[in-house]
Amino acid sequence: MKRISLRGIFDGSFWVFAGLAAATGTACYLVAGPTAFWESFRDDAELFILILPKLAAALLVAGFIQVLLPRGKVARWIGERSGLRGLAIASGAGMVTPGGPMTSFPLVNALHAAGTGRSALIAYLTSWSTLGLQRILSWELPLMGVEFALLRFLASLPLPFLAGMVSRWLPEVAIAGPLDDAATRTAAEPVDRDG
Amino acid sequence: MTASATVFLWGLALMLGAVALRRGRDTARRGLEISVERLSGIIPRIAVALLTAGFVAKLMPGEPIAALIGPESGWRGILVASLTGGFVPAGPIISFPLVVVLYKAGAGIPQIVAFLTAWSVFAFHRVLIYESTLMGWRFSAVRLVSSVILPPLSGLFALGLMRIIPV
Numbered sequence: 511m512k513r514i515s516l517r518g519i520f521d522g523s524f525w526v527f528a529g530l531a532a533a534t535g536t537a538c539y540l541v542a543g544p545t546a547f548w549e550s551f552r553d554d555a556e557l558f559i560l561i562l563p564k565l566a567a568a569l570l571v572a573g574f575i576q577v578l579l580p581r582g583k584v585a586r587w588i589g590e591r592s593g594l595r596g597l598a599i600a601s602g603a604g605m606v607t608p609g610g611p612m613t614s615f616p617l618v619n620a621l622h623a624a625g626t627g628r629s630a631l632i633a634y635l636t637s638w639s640t641l642g643l644q645r646i647l648s649w650e651l652p653l654m655g656v657e658f659a660l661l662r663f664l665a666s667l668p669l670p671f672l673a674g675m676v677s678r679w680l681p682e683v684a685i686a687g688p689l690d691d692a693a694t695r696t697a698a699e700p701v702d703r704d705g
Numbered sequence: 706m707t708a709s710a711t712v713f714l715w716g717l718a719l720m721l722g723a724v725a726l727r728r729g730r731d732t733a734r735r736g737l738e739i740s741v742e743r744l745s746g747i748i749p750r751i752a753v754a755l756l757t758a759g760f761v762a763k764l765m766p767g768e769p770i771a772a773l774i775g776p777e778s779g780w781r782g783i784l785v786a787s788l789t790g791g792f793v794p795a796g797p798i799i800s801f802p803l804v805v806v807l808y809k810a811g812a813g814i815p816q817i818v819a820f821l822t823a824w825s826v827f828a829f830h831r832v833l834i835y836e837s838t839l840m841g842w843r844f845s846a847v848r849l850v851s852s853v854i855l856p857p858l859s860g861l862f863a864l865g866l867m868r869i870i871p872v
Contacts, residue, residue: 524749527798531753534760542763550759558755565751566744567714573740574721577732610796615835622840632848635836636855639825648747649801653755654808656710661870662818665862669822669855677851683843 561652568647575643576608588621588630600630601670604637608644628682633674640666750798758802762809771811778816780861786816787856790823794830814867819860826852 539547584603588596607614618631641663650659725733774782793800804817812820827849836845 520749523798524753527750527753527757531756531760534757534764538760538763546763547760550763551756554755554759558752561751562748564711564714565747567711567718569744569747570718570737570740571714571721573738573743574718574725574733574736576739577736578721578725578728611831611835615839619839622844628844628847631844632851635848636826636852639828640822640855640859645797648743649751649797651710652751653758653801653805658814658817661814661863661866662821662859665815665818665859665866666822668862669826669859672858673826673848673851673855676854677847680847680850683847 565648565652568651572608572644572647575606579606585617585621585624588626588634596627596630597633597671597674600634600674601637601641604634604639604670605641605643607634607638607642614638629674629677632677633670636673637670640669754798754802755805758805758809762806765806765810767811770807774807774812774816774820776813776816778813779864780857782813782816783819783857783860783864786812786820786860787823790820790856791827791829793824793828795828800824815860815863818863819856822859823856826855 535547535551538550584607588600588603604614607617614635618635621634622631646659646663650662722733722736725736772778774786778785793803800821804821807820808817832845832849836848
């Protein structure tokens with residue numbers, strides 16, 4: 511197994527947030543009083559211990575999904591279908607696409623270059639951002655709880671379809687943008703690596 | 706509910722692990738590596754995020770938030786949340802603790818749903834850094850116009866769902 515470097519874990523952004531926690535903690539101690547401070551600290555520590563086993567399992571789920579569903583395969587699914595089924599496939603693919611915007615936008619770019627329709631791309635992005643399982647598993651579930659995550663998921667299920675449908679009523683504009691062929695090629699590259 | 710969620714997640718993890726193992730040792734190991742790496746990165750972050758959210762919640766006055774986007778604020782609160790959510794220029798490490806703070810300070814669930822949807826679909830830092838550079842402004846414009854109704858709609862859907870299944 512690859513060694514995990516401590517430097518990668520406790521990097522700049524972590525210390526910024528640790529500093530933020532220290533600052534707000536100090537302010538809480540001074541303004542709201544020691545009782546409020548310790549009450550908050552105890553509640554958070556309890557919640558943290560409670561969510562650890564869930565978080566570990568959730569990230570295992572996300573990790574296995576990531577290796578079982580290579581990006582190249584996801585791209586092929588979306589590219590092949592059109593119409594309502596295309597929107598459904600794009601929504602499903604958006605849900606399981608792991609990683610942040612540096613994964614999803616290059617994928618969308620590659621799909622666009624391969625001729626995928628605008629509405630499917632929009633459905634995909636909407637689904638990735640509102641229903642993305644990895645974000646739900648690693649942030650929403652531990653911090654907001656299962657009931658909230660489930661309710662929000664259900665309430666957001668129709669959104670990719672709606673955005674895709676609405677985009678079909680909008681006038682067709684050429685979405686060439688600042689892209690030239692070279693940019694398309696480099697952005698499309700990661701998709702072929704299947705990971 | 707909490708215990709059953711843990712059991713469900715571990716069951717799912719084991720099932721997917723078994724599928725990955727059938728696909729090959731390497732696949733399973735890669736999945737495990739990705740998970741462990743992400744877990745070790747996320748644990749300290751969640752710890753400080755939780756602490757910050759808790760402290761800020763103690764410092765923030767609850768009444769204005771409850772009045773603006775509390776459970777009683779109805780569709781007005783959903784609209785306010787839909788408008789403000791898009792202006793959180795950060796990733797989940799900021800937005801989710803922020804949502805915890807709002808929730809602790811008395812925000813309503815449908816309003817939080819609308820807030821999170823707005824952040825998800827509008828987050829302008831993402832549009833600026835990734836979407837407009839890779840896809841062009843015209844695509845961003847079409848997507849944003851197509852998404853305008855989504856935050857308030859998700860809030861209303863959540864409101865409706867809560868009538869059917871109490872949370």
